[in-house]
Amino acid sequence: MEALTVKNLSFKYPAAPSRALNDVSLSVSEGEFVLLCGGTGCGKTTFLRLIKASLAPHGEKLGDIAVFGKDPRAMSIFEEATSVGMVMQRPESQIVSENVIDELAFGLSNLGIDNSLIHRRTAEVSGYFGIDHWAEKPIASLSGGQKQIINLASVIAMRPKLLLLDEPTSRLDPISAAEFISAVTRLNRETGITVIMAEHRLESAFPVCDRVVFMRDGGIEVDSPPRAAAKIMASSENGIGFLPPPTKIFALGGRSDDLPLTVREARELIGEAELVSGDGGVPELLQTETLLEAKDLFFRYEKNSKDVIKGAGISVSRGEILCLMGGNAAGKSTLLKCLAGLLKPYDGSVKISGRKLRDMSKSELYAKTVAYLPQDVNAVFSCATVAEELAAVGISKQDIPLSLEPLAGMHPYDLSGGEQQKCALAKITAKKPEIILLDEPTKGLDPQSVKELAAAVKAFSYSGAAVICVTHDSEFAASIADSVVLMFGGVCGEKVSPLEFFVGNSFYTTAAARIAKGHSETIFRSEQLSKALRKAAGIG
Amino acid sequence: MLSGLKRLNPFALPACILPQLFQAMFVRDPVVTAISLAGGIAVALKFFDAKVFKKTPMFIVFAVAAGLLNTFVNHRGDTPFVYINDSALTFESFFYGFRFAFAVFAAVLWFALLTELFTSSHVIYVFGRISPSLALVVSAALRYIPLFTARIKETSLSHTALGSRSDVKISDRVRSAGDTVATMVAWSCETAIDSADSMRARGYGAAKRRARQKRSFKAFDGFVVTAGIILFAASVALIACGGGEFNYFPVISFSGGISTYLLYAVSALLSFLPAFVELREELLWKRSR
Numbered sequence: 001m002e003a004l005t006v007k008n009l010s011f012k013y014p015a016a017p018s019r020a021l022n023d024v025s026l027s028v029s030e031g032e033f034v035l036l037c038g039g040t041g042c043g044k045t046t047f048l049r050l051i052k053a054s055l056a057p058h059g060e061k062l063g064d065i066a067v068f069g070k071d072p073r074a075m076s077i078f079e080e081a082t083s084v085g086m087v088m089q090r091p092e093s094q095i096v097s098e099n100v101i102d103e104l105a106f107g108l109s110n111l112g113i114d115n116s117l118i119h120r121r122t123a124e125v126s127g128y129f130g131i132d133h134w135a136e137k138p139i140a141s142l143s144g145g146q147k148q149i150i151n152l153a154s155v156i157a158m159r160p161k162l163l164l165l166d167e168p169t170s171r172l173d174p175i176s177a178a179e180f181i182s183a184v185t186r187l188n189r190e191t192g193i194t195v196i197m198a199e200h201r202l203e204s205a206f207p208v209c210d211r212v213v214f215m216r217d218g219g220i221e222v223d224s225p226p227r228a229a230a231k232i233m234a235s236s237e238n239g240i241g242f243l244p245p246p247t248k249i250f251a252l253g254g255r256s257d258d259l260p261l262t263v264r265e266a267r268e269l270i271g272e273a274e275l276v277s278g279d280g281g282v283p284e285l286l287q288t289e290t291l292l293e294a295k296d297l298f299f300r301y302e303k304n305s306k307d308v309i310k311g312a313g314i315s316v317s318r319g320e321i322l323c324l325m326g327g328n329a330a331g332k333s334t335l336l337k338c339l340a341g342l343l344k345p346y347d348g349s350v351k352i353s354g355r356k357l358r359d360m361s362k363s364e365l366y367a368k369t370v371a372y373l374p375q376d377v378n379a380v381f382s383c384a385t386v387a388e389e390l391a392a393v394g395i396s397k398q399d400i401p402l403s404l405e406p407l408a409g410m411h412p413y414d415l416s417g418g419e420q421q422k423c424a425l426a427k428i429t430a431k432k433p434e435i436i437l438l439d440e441p442t443k444g445l446d447p448q449s450v451k452e453l454a455a456a457v458k459a460f461s462y463s464g465a466a467v468i469c470v471t472h473d474s475e476f477a478a479s480i481a482d483s484v485v486l487m488f489g490g491v492c493g494e495k496v497s498p499l500e501f502f503v504g505n506s507f508y509t510t511a512a513a514r515i516a517k518g519h520s521e522t523i524f525r526s527e528q529l530s531k532a533l534r535k536a537a538g539i540g
Numbered sequence: 541m542l543s544g545l546k547r548l549n550p551f552a553l554p555a556c557i558l559p560q561l562f563q564a565m566f567v568r569d570p571v572v573t574a575i576s577l578a579g580g581i582a583v584a585l586k587f588f589d590a591k592v593f594k595k596t597p598m599f600i601v602f603a604v605a606a607g608l609l610n611t612f613v614n615h616r617g618d619t620p621f622v623y624i625n626d627s628a629l630t631f632e633s634f635f636y637g638f639r640f641a642f643a644v645f646a647a648v649l650w651f652a653l654l655t656e657l658f659t660s661s662h663v664i665y666v667f668g669r670i671s672p673s674l675a676l677v678v679s680a681a682l683r684y685i686p687l688f689t690a691r692i693k694e695t696s697l698s699h700t701a702l703g704s705r706s707d708v709k710i711s712d713r714v715r716s717a718g719d720t721v722a723t724m725v726a727w728s729c730e731t732a733i734d735s736a737d738s739m740r741a742r743g744y745g746a747a748k749r750r751a752r753q754k755r756s757f758k759a760f761d762g763f764v765v766t767a768g769i770i771l772f773a774a775s776v777a778l779i780a781c782g783g784g785e786f787n788y789f790p791v792i793s794f795s796g797g798i799s800t801y802l803l804y805a806v807s808a809l810l811s812f813l814p815a816f817v818e819l820r821e822e823l824l825w826k827r828s829r
Contacts, residue, residue, distance in 0.1 A: 054740045081743025093731035094738035098660055098682035105752040106739075109672060112747030115754050122752070138660070140686035151738070158742065342697045366703020378727045379691075379698040382719040392719075393702065413730050428702065 001068065003162050003194040004028040004051065009063035011046055011218075016059075020046045022218040023063075028196060028211075030161070033188045035205050035226075036198040037242045038215035040416040040446045044198040047215070048164045051196075052086050067162060078111060085160030089167045089444070091147035100135045100142075101126075103150055107158045125153045129183060143328055145176025149183060156187065163187075165197040170417075170444045173328060173472040178204045200446045203244040203511070206230075207261040214239055230259045241447040245475060245511035249526050253533025266515045275520040275532040285483055285497055288317040289353075291466040292339060292435050297348035299338055308334045309345065310490035316435070316466040321457060322495070323477035324470045325508065326487035332470045333375065335487065336437050339468065340372040341365055352435065371433040375440045377424035381412040386423050393430035401426055403452075418449025425456060436460055438469040442476050454480050478502055478510045478525050499524060543586070543657075544821030545814055550662040551669075552761035555768035556814055557654050563775065563807060564646035569784035569800070570639045572807045577642060579811025580649040586818055587656050603641035610637025616789040636788045653814070665755065672749035688728070695723045764817060771810040778803040 004027065011021040021043045028034050036044050049055045051065060053072035065072055067084060075083070088094055097103040104122040113121075126132050129149055139147065148168055155163070165184065169177035181204040188195050199205050206212065212229035214222035222232045222239065233239030234251035243251060246266040247259050260266035292315065299309040308331045316322045326332050337343040339350060341357050350357040352369060360369075374380065383389045387408040390400055400408055404426060407419055415423060421441060429436060438457070442450050450473075457480050460467055471477050477484060477498070484501040486493040486508065496504075502513045502524035509524065516523035516532070523529050545553060564576045610633050611621075617632030660682045668675035699720055778784070783799030786792075794800075 052741060055737050077743050077746040081741070081746055086741045088734060088738065090731070090734055092687070093734035096676070096683065096735055096739055097679045098664070099679075102664060102679055102752060106676075107742035109676075109749050109752055110739075110743040110746050112750050115751055118750065118752050136661075138686070139683055140690075155742065337697065340701055342701060362700065362703065366701055370701065372698065372701035374694055374698045376694065378730065379695045379723060380702070381726065382699070382722040413726065431703075 001030050002027050002066070003030045003032070003068060004196070005064075005066045005069075006047075006051075007064045009047075009050065009065060010061070011043075011050060011057075012060040013057065014059055019218050020059075021050075024215075024218070024220055026213065026220060026223065028194060030194055031188070031192045032211060033185070033195045033209045034197070034211045034213060035202070035209040036196060036213050036215065037200070037202060039238075039242075039448055040418060042215040043218040044215055045166055048086070048166050048196065048198060051162075052080070052084050052164060054080055055086065081107060081111065081160075082158050083160055084162045084164065085155035085158060086164045086166065087148070087151050087155055087168045089170055091144045091151060091171060094151050095139050095147060097139065099138050100131060100150060103139065104131070104135075104154050104157055106154055111158070121157045121159075125157045128156075129153045143176065145172050145179060145328075148172060148176070148180055152180070152183065156193075160193070162194045162196070165195065165199075167198050167200060167444075170200055174201075174474075175327065175472075177201055181205050181208075200242075202242060203246075206244045206247070214242065226261060227259070230261065231256065234259060241451075245526060246515060249512055249515065249529045250533065252526070252530035254537055254539045255533055263511055263514045266511075267517075270515065270519060273519065273536050275516055275523060275529070276535060277520055277522045277528045277532050285495065286317050286320045288319055290315050290317050292316050292350070292352050292468075294335075294339055294350045295348055297335070297338055297345040297350070299334060299343060299345040308490055309338060311348070312487070312490060312492045313348075314339070314468070314485055314492050314495070316468055318434075318464050318466055319461050320482045321461045321467045321469065321480050322483045322485060323481040323498075324468055324485050324487060324492075325472070325474070325477060330487040331490040332487050333439050335492070336372070336439055336468065336470050340370055340437050342372065368431050369433055370435045370437065371428040371431075373424060373428050373436075373438045373441060375443065377420050378413075380424045380427055381420075384411060385409055386412060386415070389423060389427055390430065393427050395426070395430050416449075417444040418446060418452065421445060421449065421453060422456070425453075429460065432463075432465075434465055436465050436467045438467065438471075440470055440472065442471060442473045450476055474502070474508065474510045475526070478512070541587075542821055542825055544817040544819075544824075545583070545657050547821070548764060548817065549755055549757045549761040550658075550665045551757070552764045553658060553662065555765040556817065557650065557657065559768055559772035559775075559810055560650045560814070561647060561654070562772070563810065564643060564650055567775075567779065567784055567807075569786040569803070570642075571786075571804055572784055573639060573643045573646060575804065575807045576811045577646040577649070579808075579813075579815060580646055580653065582812065582815040583653060583818060584649055587653065599641075599645060603638050603645075606641035607634040607636075607638035610634060610640070618790045632788050632790070632792055635792060665751075665753065668751040668753075672751050675751065676749065688724070691727065692720070692724060695727070696720050699723070760820075764813070767813055768810070771806055771813070774806045775803060775810060778806060 006024060006026045009021055009024045010019055012019045024047065038044055046057060049057055051067060051072060053075060054077065072080065095103055097106055101122060104125060105118050108118045108121055126135050131149065131153060169180050172180060184195060184197065185208050187193055197205060206226055209226060212222065212224060212226050213220055214229065214233055216238055222229050224232065230243060230247050233243055234256045240248060240251055244261060246263050247261055250259050250266065258269055260269050295313045297309050297312045298307055300307045312335055324332050334343065338345050381389060383392055385408065386404060387397060387400065389412060403422060407415060412420060412423055441453055445453065454476065457467055457469065481498045483495050484498050485495050499522060502509045503521060512526045512529040513524040516529055520532065523532060560576060563572060611629040614633045615627045615630065617630030619631040620628035621631060622629050664675050664679050667678050699716055778799050781799045783803035785795045
């Protein structure tokens, strides 16, 4: 039976000049795992929400949708909740209860089910997802990845037949994201639930799904099994950015006839071939004037709690982009706040251009010296329009950056993730600070926005600023870093060049470095590997 | 930790603890205050271990200070220590303040025990049985407190780092606090839309909400509730009959009388009811070994 049939669906938001969805037709059989990809604003979310009638946006709709043969609008709340489940982007804001068990039971309690059955169903899902051992915990003590698993489990407890996922991993670190996707994959394989997942980050989902649907400007451009889809997307300028890294590297390397979906396949395809990156020697670490230097920092949040930072030291020079990497709870964000003077370490020193941070007044420190971008950029916005946000930090109407000009009249919350990031970045760097501290700036961004962010960060370093960027994203770090520091358990590792870091690591590294391992000692960026592949094939 | 009180049915626990608060706060008789404090300490020893006793010297100083302070404010009483400016600082007044400090301590101790024992899951359970929708409100409120606290911290740090305002001028500080509030309101409204969507997506409003769990109400729970209520009623009745009518002024006089002695007995039983519940738990454990 068809789980979903969509025929000639078009949709237009009331105030929008053009259609958000344009003549979309799609049919999904029961048990299929469909991956929906495409840039911000391509209509993925609108599409998913129209399938789930209780979340459907208001606007002009043409065409038909049938979920298991039934128009979703004709379903009762009960019927809809038990047949179509939905998990959205932000793990935090989807949770309503204080503790894990109550959250798992939330939907079942809504349905008025007998409490012995509620008990059985919650017990069942917490067992299946391995939640048992933290079931009693308050939600506030969980990580983002754990929260998103709770959201999934709570939806699954209601036994939907169709599961819709709207960029569920975009706010998670890569490891939690992979865990989430493997939980979904397992669910699909073991229970036969139909899954439609919209995603930006495709390295884990692309190879395992049954079908890839690539959307652009409200229409479907590609609708094929992953291997065929990769081939079509590789040949289009817009599609190529959405491919998983190994596939993209080969596509750009002129090997579109034989595209790998995973690192393993890519290594098999390379075989014994020798890869030459063609770059010069090993790049040295920058030797310019040190702008920020921290030594032996110790920090804890409460007098009786544990140390979060245990003797960490780090330094960054003019024009340097330093990527601070490390797992969850390694202390990266806390260290960044200490460096920004926002948290006070109880031991150790932070010096800015040789002066102790402790001796500097706030007005001196923050106006022109240090800028800090928090993980959730919502914390930065306080005005009704983008223009007012920028005016608040002294950027007049005439001086609004080109890329933000068309957005000047909009509310910051109405912007896409990438646009919000741009606006926040413009706001914090308005006074041309010398040291820029960024906390997970790629979170929730689509590939195009990540590219633009990388360009913006590089521009800061060219103008002489020192940048420290906390990130989980190896590909992003490899594309911008002058140096990398790996943090673990509150301690910073030695500062090394990206080459040494990414080529030397096996797990904390990029797809390119994994593929080229054993073939080359210098390749770790996607472009390098693509270039080497072209060279090996005798192209350009 | 093995605890009989924690294992009581969430409805039985208040019957055991709430009367203690009444006794500590509203009975003027120093003997009852002492009994109540002793009962509280007996249980607190289990939950707060040595911490309670570490503060003892501090507390004695506080109690003496409260007594002394009272002598300066209240000059009633017939046993003066000393005259200052024709006003007597009396022993009775000192004792009144001194006892009052103990009553405060007993009340604080019982409150601390109540919050230690009556956790959010108890609150949610109790409300859930009374009204599942109300329980959801309580649960959501409990969740949003830490969430908002974290968000306010993050927002205020981010605004500090924006550095557009000085920390010295009051007008700047007020404006910057205003900015933080504006951010918090907008941010919270934004996430509230998500929360509402996620509730609707999971069938909120489909039917009358059902409570998640049902905990058994055992015979021992029944015993604790009955004992708590009867002892509480008895002590109220005895006080109404003139029991525990302790006079501090003009001279400390102990009325005695059968109702007072009965009140002490009832008080002792009531104050040590929680300790008894814990003792039973220890015995159950020992028996099982």
